[in-house]
Amino acid sequence: GAGVSQTPSNKVTEKGKYVELRCDPISGHTALYWYRQSLGQGPEFLIYFQGTGAADDSGLPNDRFFAVRPEGSVSTLKIQRTERGDSAVYLCASSTQPAGVVNEQFFGPGTRLTVL
Amino acid sequence: QKEVEQDPGPLSVPEGAIVSLNCTYSNSAFQYFMWYRQYSRKGPELLMYTYSSGNKEDGRFTAQVDKSSKYISLFIRDSQPSDSATYLCAMSGASARQLTFGSGTQLTVLP
Numbered sequence: 001g002a003g004v005s006q007t008p009s010n011k012v013t014e015k016g017k018y019v020e021l022r023c024d025p026i027s028g029h030t031a032l033y034w035y036r037q038s039l040g041q042g043p044e045f046l047i048y049f050q051g052t053g054a055a056d057d058s059g060l061p062n063d064r065f066f067a068v069r070p071e072g073s074v075s076t077l078k079i080q081r082t083e084r085g086d087s088a089v090y091l092c093a094s095s096t097q098p099a100g101v102v103n104e105q106f107f108g109p110g111t112r113l114t115v116l
Numbered sequence: 117q118k119e120v121e122q123d124p125g126p127l128s129v130p131e132g133a134i135v136s137l138n139c140t141y142s143n144s145a146f147q148y149f150m151w152y153r154q155y156s157r158k159g160p161e162l163l164m165y166t167y168s169s170g171n172k173e174d175g176r177f178t179a180q181v182d183k184s185s186k187y188i189s190l191f192i193r194d195s196q197p198s199d200s201a202t203y204l205c206a207m208s209g210a211s212a213r214q215l216t217f218g219s220g221t222q223l224t225v226l227p
Binding site for chain 1: 120122124157158159160161162165204206212213214215216217218219220
């Protein structure tokens with residue numbers, strides 16, 4: 001079956017612009033995660049959705065970052081007033097089970113964001 | 117200081133060698149320990165996970181956790197060129213939700 005898909009695969013924008021990154025999780029997966037991976041680093045947690053609600057947004061770096069999942073499936077990560085430091089690969093993952101049980105997080109290929 | 121420390125490498129070994137990858141951590145709340153493999157321009161994929169101290173074996177891969185030392189390892193036996201990738205350790209607390217990753221070790225297995 002289809003895995004996690006993310007669009008666009010690459011996004012180049014100018015400093016100060018607004019961007020939206022989309023994630024399509026595996027069908028039926030109730031949990032969805034966003035991570036950010038800078039060059040040479042491991043992924044860093046941003047936000048976790050269980051269904052439609054953001055259960056944990058403690059990783060969002062500041063209020064320029066916002067994510068939604070209105071119907072409990074597709075999620076959009078929104079970044080306002082982009083800065084050069086936002087350049088990274090944004091990874092989305094989904095899983096079948098909620099917190100408390102080790103569940104495999106299936107990652108998408110990521111969106112490579114470059115802010116000029 | 118980061119919660120999870122991982123030697124970034126790069127590590128280059130001949131085909132057939134035994135590879136040892138390691139991470140240390142500082143957060144005593146971590147209870148689940150995972151190893152992910154990431155190929156270039158791809159998302160990470162889960163290799164193995166363990167809960168609590170001890171060993172877990174899966175084919176050519178063995179994961180070890182020593183919670184008293186806050187140290188985890190991944191061993192790869194009979195390494196193959198197809199094992200060439202970046203290996204990421206990851207950990208989580210009791211909720212098993214958000215993962216805290218190491219910085220990754222880049223491994224190259226030479227044919």
